[in-house]
Amino acid sequence: MNPFKTLVALTLLVLTPLAHAFDLQQLSDQLAKPAVIHGAFVQEKHLRSLPQPLTSKGNFVLARDSGLLWLLDTPLKQDYRITAAGIARRDADGGWQMLPGKSAGAEQNRLFLAVLQGDSSGLQRDFDVQLSGDAQAWQLTLVPRSMLLKQVFNQININGGALVQRIELLETQGDSTQLKMIDSSSDKPLSDSERADFAD
Template sequence: MMSFVSCAPRLARAALFAGLLLTVGLAAAPADDGLARVQQRVAQVPVLRGQFQQEKQVSGFRNPLRSQGSFLLAREQGVVWTTLKPFPSELVLTRDRIVSRQRDGGTRIEVDGRQQPALRSVNAMMFALMSGDVKALTGTFDVEVESPADRTWRMSLTPKSRALAQAFTSVQLRGDRYVREVEITEASGDRTHLVFSELSETPVRLTAEEAARFD
């Protein structure tokens, strides 16, 4: 993701990005036919690895901010975002905390989600998505789904809560077996576009080095 170096709101946005990616884990019985079709199409995997490219268009700036790197998603642990360009950094999200650090470990910023109500709510939503709690998804967002016959799908999420609506106005997702693209429109007018590629389900277990990155 982008280089996250200071404030909790920016880390909360990162947590939401990760939570949206984790919709690949939908597994509960949805109440909506559209969500049911998405459930049938997406992969149910314990570990997912891949690459990402992020483009953020900031209001008032002509050129977008671009970053790229890799991610590691583990259903039981959380998500590790490793930014390679333009500045190396790493963001680790678990159920109770968010850690931002330089790749060399020189700078480490940790936010305890249990002491930050906004972060706690975002993390709760993230893990609800990861565990397939569709009731939590529809309780947090107004959801519209398009699922044509070619096995692809599109999902539009509009936040219901005032807290999320103050940060985001809408979230668009596109995918097939996996989430392929996410576009987030913030209340400020800024837009973030994420594209995921080179997605892999193997190996199905974390290596020792990967597991250590969640510490």
């Protein structure tokens, strides 16, 4: 075979996967596609000072145009709403009270919303981002750039397919949090009560 043709064939073979590589924009488009996602979550907080992780469970509702409802069932019942305006907690009367926004916890929740909504521009502003895998099975690795986030996190690992499935937060003090999204589906619209919670 002609050596030149062999070289061209090998070059095409090497470059073709790059041309079809799964990139951050494609991931953003994929995660931003569903209008509403319902699911359950299990969160495990691993603290250096405790032999067993602290586990919390509940349900979530992610609405592309509204924000995130984070409905904690155990160990205590507490509802949170995370939107572009900030974080609110449901009070005993059923209303929403805004929480102070200038904290590492607020940054974490803003980050969480950006991840679930596929906001790659927001992530790239605050992190060095590495993506591997394909549309069916991908991993996103985030290393903080901003000083505030560097004080809290060493690294954040996110895994998923059509939707986000797992988030791991590795903290600077040696603690870590693992969050598993379970039975996530995008086939139901917002209920009337969920719509009211976002509108309140």
